Structures are given as C-alpha cells and as structure tokens.
Amino acid sequence: MKTIYLDNNATTNIAPEVLDEMLPYLSEFYGNPSSMHIFGGRLHRKVEEARAKVANLIGALPEEIIFTSCGTESDNTAIMSAVESFPHKRHIITTRVEHPAVLNFCKHLSRKGYRVTFLSVDSLGRLNMDEFMNAITDDTAVVSIMYANNETGVIFPINEISAVSGERGVLFHTDAVQTAGKIPIDVRKLPVDMLSLSGHKLHAPKGVGALYVRKGTRFYPYIIGGHQERSRRAGTENVASIVGLGKACELAGENLYEEVTYLKNLRDRLEDGLLKTCPDARVNGDREHRLPNTTNMSFEYVEGEAILLRLDEYGICASSGSACTSGSLEPSHVLRAMGVPFTAIHGSIRFSLSRYNTEEEINRVLELLPGIIKELRQLSPFGRQKTG
Amino acid sequence: MWEYTDRVKEHFLHPKNVGEIENPDAVGEVGNIVCGDALKLFLKIDKKTNRIIDAKFQTFGCASAIASSSALTELIKGMTVEEAAKITNHDIAEYLGGLPEQKMHCSVMGREALEAAIANYLGQIKPVEEAGRLVCKCFEVTDEKIRRVAIENHLTTVEEITNYTKAGGGCGSCKEDIEAILKEIWSIKALPEKPVVPRELTNLQRIALIQDIIEREIRPRLQADGGDIELIDIEGNRVVIALRALCVGCPMGDVTIKGIQDKLRELVSEDIVVETG
Structure with a gap:
C-alpha cells in the first residue's frame, strides 16, 4: 500500500537532492571543520556554503545565521539570549497558541520569576493588536510570536508586531519553523531581530535547525563550550545535516x-x-x-x-x-x-x-x-x- | 503512535454489537463529550433467568474506547447479571490482548458503564457522581474511584493512576493528592489526617454554569439593548468575554463588564474575574 503523507507540518520527507548532497559527509568526508588539516578544514567551506543558502532563503546575510540542533533549540536560544542580554527587564510577551518550544519555555521562565503575558486569540485564531499594544512596556525583554501556527496554519501580522516592538526598543523573535520554505520571507523588509527555522519541516533531515540573529542584535549563547559558530553556539557542527539544510533551503527558494x-x-x-x-x-x-x-x-x-x-x-x-x-x-x-x-x-x-x-x-x-x-x-x- | 494489539485493531475496525436496543432492560451511560470519551451501554435481560441475552453500545472515543466497548459486549453476552457484575476492567483489557498503559482508562470506562447498567437494572439509582471527595477536577475523579481502581489493579504510582482513571492528566495540580492516597493505601507511611475539603464545583460544572448564566441571564439583557456578548474562554477564575454588536465601542463597556462580573460572582463564585479577550 502506498503511503499518502499529509502530515508535513509534523515532519517532511528528505528531498532526494538533499540526501545526495549529504551522503559524502556521512562517509568519506568525516572531518571536523575546526581542524587545521585540509581533510577536516575543507568541510568548513561546505558549512559556509550551506550558511549562505539558508541566509538566501530569508534575505539574510550569512553571518546572521547560526546553526542549531533543531527548531526548539533555536526558540529556546532566542528567548534566553534576549533575557540574558537585558537582565534588568523582567517581562516577556508571547501568545497562548505558540509551539511548546516557546510556550513551555516561557512558562519555565515565569516560574523563575519573569512576568509573562500570553496573548489571546479570537475564534479564528487571530491576535488582538490592542491587547499586544497594551501589554508591551519598557520592562519587556522580548516579544516571541510565531509567524504561522503549526496546527491551524494561521499567519500572524509579524510585520506589524515586529515594527511596534522595534519602535519600543524591544527585541522581537519569531518562530518561523512552519513558515520558512512555505511562503516568502525577507528579513530585509521584515523588522524581526531573531527568527527560528527547522530542517525537517522543509525536506532536510531532523536534528538540524537555524537561528537568524540580525546583525547588531545583542546575543548571548545558550549552549556554551567551544568557539564554533563564532562562539554563538558551541558543539562540533553536524556537517552532513547542515549541508542538507543548505540544499533544502536552496530547493525551497527555487x-x-x-x-x-x-x-x-x-x-x-x-x-x-x-x-x-x-x-x-x-x-x-x-x-x-x-x-x-x-x-x-x-x-x-x-x-x-x-x-x-x-x-x-x-x-x-x-x-x-x-x-x-x-x-x-x-x-x-x-x-x-x-x-x-x-x-x-x-x-x-x-x-x-x-x-x-x-x-x-x-x-x-x-x-x-x-x-x-x-x-x-x-x-x-x-x-x-x-x-x- | 499507540501500540495496539491485533485484537484491539480488529474490534476497532469491525466493532461487534454497535447500536441501540429498543426497549432495553438496562442502560448504562458514562463519560461525556468534554472529556473526550463516552459510552452508552444497552442490555436486554431475560427476567426469569437473569441472563443477558443481548448487549449493544454506542461510543464516542478513540480506537481503544471503541474496542473496549466492543469487547465488553462480547464478554457479557450470555452471562447472568451476577456473573457480569464480577467483570473487571482487567478482564476487558485481557480480552483485547492488553491495552497500552496510557489507555487503560478505556477499559475502566467499560467497567463503569456495565456497573451503571446493572445498577439501572436492579433499580438502584446511581449517584450522579461516585461517592467521595473530588480529587481531579479536570476529569471529575474522586478519591473513592482512585482507591478502588488502585486496589483492583495494584497501581502504586501517580502515572499509573493517570493511565487508568485520567486523574492528574489535566492541569496536574492533584498529583500530590493522588500520591497521598496511594501512600495511604499501600501504607508506605502513615499520613496525618487531611482536613476534608468542602465540596466545590468541578471545572466542568463551573464552565457549564457560567455558560448557562451568560446565555440565560446576561445575553438577553444585552440583546434587548442591541448589544451582544461572546464567551471566549474560561480559565480557572478568569472568564474571557467579548462584547459584540452595539456593545462594541459603547462608552458604558466597562460598566457592562463590571455588571457581568458581579452577576457571575453572585451566582458562581466570589473570585471570578471577567476580562475582555
């Protein structure tokens, strides 16, 4: 029996072109991109090529892309970075319909003493802008609102919300895990500070994601250790999956x-x-x-x-x-x-x-x-x- | 993905004894649509021999709820009422070659429907809720039910209780309470007497009551003035509403909301806060 797969917001198949690109990095090219020898070091170039492709999909600069292990890590990193970067600010705004990667992380922070506003939605799943305008204060460290909802597909007015956040000097993060590769995103026009995406939602493998951090945004790493990703995300690069993510973003953009x-x-x-x-x-x-x-x-x-x-x-x-x-x-x-x-x-x-x-x-x-x-x-x- | 046995799949895909019995001798109904599963059991009983000659069911629920209902009817057909009364949730699960642990509550629901039907047959009026103190407000589970299911199935952890009764599977605030009940049952250590909590409305009763008051008392009055109200959400003591029609932008909006809040405080509970969504 042939599978009819209509659950692509849960995960997607790896595109054949993506798999082809990845395979050499799971076999012969097993080096470490940080190594001084050519065998490992040349992988560094592949990682940078992938970074450029991911950046290209959303109109970013390559240096604005940090590779992570998944969408959840990107989300956690973005929110944690914002609160660590503005330690005197004790308020977070998010919505009641976020993915658990944001929702439960914000609940976790609320138990740690942060004040969290969970914005409500109407019967069609739309945000109320007035409620948002009333919630944002000088004490707000970050606004984290998903680009589109994973369950209903409803798209939030990210342009408008991120513009308001920017005017108020509040960092804005969006979980675009369900959006990237499905509708055009251009961070040159969209004033978001941080944006999460995930490989396995756009025909790359599981276990790889990315976080866009606008140049000049204060950033504090979440996973601490080595100097990888310009000391923004420690841990040896998942080269094969990063290469896969790059290819998947290229295909999605085409x-x-x-x-x-x-x-x-x-x-x-x-x-x-x-x-x-x-x-x-x-x-x-x-x-x-x-x-x-x-x-x-x-x-x-x-x-x-x-x-x-x-x-x-x-x-x-x-x-x-x-x-x-x-x-x-x-x-x-x-x-x-x-x-x-x-x-x-x-x-x-x-x-x-x-x-x-x-x-x-x-x-x-x-x-x-x-x-x-x-x-x-x-x-x-x-x-x-x-x-x- | 749940790991269902072939028997479960068989009874889910091709359930036996679906439907209603005309003029049944007993009916047992448990669960409700809010909780996500419900079972209505119909029995035809030979009054002379006390034997169950036919059993049918209607179930709203997941695959294991449907399979458990089907299994239950197959098990009890031909039994005397006395024999059927001895059926346990374990018998239902066993008939199906086992259920995933997290789905054991489906077999418990089957047993409860059977009990309700037998009580109905014997002319006993089944109390609206099982006797005892309400522990899990999300799923309306009493300490009596927890005790009984724990003892019958030798359950020793909160997780198991959740799997078998759903208690603790909602907001989770009763988990400590469940732990205390388990400790008491299995005498791990003697516990100091807990003060008896006065009976309160369950979450479901509370939501139903608020909806009812808004529909009957508040809405008609607003509509008389060309306005309207929509109930958006109820979360604990927070009632989120939206004013509609002529109420939108009405300068008296705050007064209206305050009035609604006063009404709900008077009729439901003191701590209600009404907000606009």
Whole structure:
C-alpha cells in the first residue's frame, strides 16, 4: 500500500537532492571543520556554503545565521539570549497558541520569576493588536510570536508586531519553523531581530535547525563550550545535516511562488470537497490568512484518533488535536485558546501538504473520508441524527 | 503512535454489537463529550433467568474506547447479571490482548458503564457522581474511584493512576493528592489526617454554569439593548468575554463588564474575574 503523507507540518520527507548532497559527509568526508588539516578544514567551506543558502532563503546575510540542533533549540536560544542580554527587564510577551518550544519555555521562565503575558486569540485564531499594544512596556525583554501556527496554519501580522516592538526598543523573535520554505520571507523588509527555522519541516533531515540573529542584535549563547559558530553556539557542527539544510533551503527558494499556488489549490480542493461531502464539518482558523499547505478541520461528534486510525488503514497520514492523540489527555491548546467547542475539538484533523503530494492523493482522501466519518458517527451516542 | 494489539485493531475496525436496543432492560451511560470519551451501554435481560441475552453500545472515543466497548459486549453476552457484575476492567483489557498503559482508562470506562447498567437494572439509582471527595477536577475523579481502581489493579504510582482513571492528566495540580492516597493505601507511611475539603464545583460544572448564566441571564439583557456578548474562554477564575454588536465601542463597556462580573460572582463564585479577550 502506498503511503499518502499529509502530515508535513509534523515532519517532511528528505528531498532526494538533499540526501545526495549529504551522503559524502556521512562517509568519506568525516572531518571536523575546526581542524587545521585540509581533510577536516575543507568541510568548513561546505558549512559556509550551506550558511549562505539558508541566509538566501530569508534575505539574510550569512553571518546572521547560526546553526542549531533543531527548531526548539533555536526558540529556546532566542528567548534566553534576549533575557540574558537585558537582565534588568523582567517581562516577556508571547501568545497562548505558540509551539511548546516557546510556550513551555516561557512558562519555565515565569516560574523563575519573569512576568509573562500570553496573548489571546479570537475564534479564528487571530491576535488582538490592542491587547499586544497594551501589554508591551519598557520592562519587556522580548516579544516571541510565531509567524504561522503549526496546527491551524494561521499567519500572524509579524510585520506589524515586529515594527511596534522595534519602535519600543524591544527585541522581537519569531518562530518561523512552519513558515520558512512555505511562503516568502525577507528579513530585509521584515523588522524581526531573531527568527527560528527547522530542517525537517522543509525536506532536510531532523536534528538540524537555524537561528537568524540580525546583525547588531545583542546575543548571548545558550549552549556554551567551544568557539564554533563564532562562539554563538558551541558543539562540533553536524556537517552532513547542515549541508542538507543548505540544499533544502536552496530547493525551497527555487520554486517558492509556484509551490504556494500549487499547494493552495490542492489544499482548497481537499477542504472544499470535505466541507461539501461531510455534514457538521468546519474549518478551524482564519481561512484568509493561512499557510497554503495547511487545513485544520473538525468533524463534530467523532473522535480524532479514531478518524486517524481508520485513515491509517488506507495508508493516509494526518494528525489530530484530540485529547487521545496528545499523550496529555487534554486536547489541543491552540484550538482551546480559539474557543473551538469541545464537540468539534475532539474531532479535529489537520492535513498538511507538501510539494510531493498529488491531486490523485487528495482525490483518494475525498473518496474515503466521508464514509469513515459517517461510520464513526453511527457508533457515537452523540449527534446521530446528523449523519446526513 | 499507540501500540495496539491485533485484537484491539480488529474490534476497532469491525466493532461487534454497535447500536441501540429498543426497549432495553438496562442502560448504562458514562463519560461525556468534554472529556473526550463516552459510552452508552444497552442490555436486554431475560427476567426469569437473569441472563443477558443481548448487549449493544454506542461510543464516542478513540480506537481503544471503541474496542473496549466492543469487547465488553462480547464478554457479557450470555452471562447472568451476577456473573457480569464480577467483570473487571482487567478482564476487558485481557480480552483485547492488553491495552497500552496510557489507555487503560478505556477499559475502566467499560467497567463503569456495565456497573451503571446493572445498577439501572436492579433499580438502584446511581449517584450522579461516585461517592467521595473530588480529587481531579479536570476529569471529575474522586478519591473513592482512585482507591478502588488502585486496589483492583495494584497501581502504586501517580502515572499509573493517570493511565487508568485520567486523574492528574489535566492541569496536574492533584498529583500530590493522588500520591497521598496511594501512600495511604499501600501504607508506605502513615499520613496525618487531611482536613476534608468542602465540596466545590468541578471545572466542568463551573464552565457549564457560567455558560448557562451568560446565555440565560446576561445575553438577553444585552440583546434587548442591541448589544451582544461572546464567551471566549474560561480559565480557572478568569472568564474571557467579548462584547459584540452595539456593545462594541459603547462608552458604558466597562460598566457592562463590571455588571457581568458581579452577576457571575453572585451566582458562581466570589473570585471570578471577567476580562475582555
């Protein structure tokens, strides 16, 4: 059975071109880029080439890119760097819908005595700018707000928020892990101070990420040790993965505009088709301002894990915000913050596409899912009259 | 990804005994949609022999909840009521070749639905909540239930209690309390008597009450003046609302919010804070 992979916000396949670039650095070229001999030292040049490619994807300078081990490390580093750089400032602003890499790190800091404002969102997952304007003070060390939400795909007005932060002299960090490679980003026009991205969300391997730090921004390292990354991130470079990330960024940048249209068409076809064929279905999140590859839909009165496992029988991979899939017994914090009713929250399914998905795959889901929903509703004691 | 046995998968993909029984002799209903799983069990019982001649179910929940319900009905069909009363959550899990530890609460839900149905058959009125002191407010779990499930399944850690009852799996603030109950049961050391906490509203009851008051008492009054209100979130004592329609930009907005807060303080609890989202 062929896998239909529609869970690309969780992770992506490594692009074949990326893997080809990486392989030599997992076999013959095993040197250490810091070495004085040519065998190791020449890897330094490969790392710098990769750095330039990553920088190019977001309009940055190569020296503004720090390689890390993952998106989470980039996020933790950015926030920690800001609070360490401004030790007299004791306030942090973030949102209630952040990825745990930011959310739980901010909660951790709040236990350490920092005051943290968690901005709320409305029923479409949008921020309230007034709430943000009221929250920012001279005591604010950093504002960390995601570029686009991983669960709903909703895009926040980062341009506006980062501009306000800048005017107020407050560092601004954005978690762009879900955004990089999906929509164009240009830090020459976008006044962010720091921006996180992750390799495995854009067809590079897991275990590599990057943090953009605007030239001139105060920076304090999070992982302390050797002089790698100009003493900004210690630890011997993960050369193969860095090379992979560089290649993946190059590929993402090449066809970005075409891909946005391609993905949006596929996604809309899936979404519109399901809304038409499944009664009591809804889309969670602002459909106007959304990543082109993501849809978060709720099928009321059925439970998400049950839907996922039925889909799995046909090789279709997606994810859910239901309690049963989270491992924490509580449903998605993002959908709860949006006030999605419990009848819908447990039946939420996220489809996230990539350029490797095809129209045939979408058609297959459209053909199978309505029947699965109908069957599960017949099992359910709720909403049985609504089986359509 | 959960590691489900083939039996679980089989009973999830092709559940047995799905549906309702017309004119059932007993019905047992447990769980609710807010918590994410619910099970309604229907029994047909031969009054002369006290034998369960048919059992059907409706379940809202994950794969293991559906499989546990299916297993339960298969297990009890043909049993006498007395025999069925001896079924434990362990029997249900065993029938399925085991459940992932974190999913054991699904088997406990099956057992509870069966108990409720038997109580219904015997004409006992099942108390709305199990007797005892409420420990986990997120999932409405009492100390009695924790004790019982712990003893029946030989559970010794908080994590196990969460796996079997969900208690402690929400905000986590009751974990110490659960630990104390476990220590008391397994007599690791004698504990000083804890003062009995006065009965409070559970989180779910509280949310339902606030929603109800807003819908019935507050909303109609605002609507009478061309305004409206939307409940955005309830988090502990914080009630986040948004004023809509003519209330937007109304110079009396703060007074309106204060009025809503006073009403909720009067009818729900003293510590409620109303904020706009």
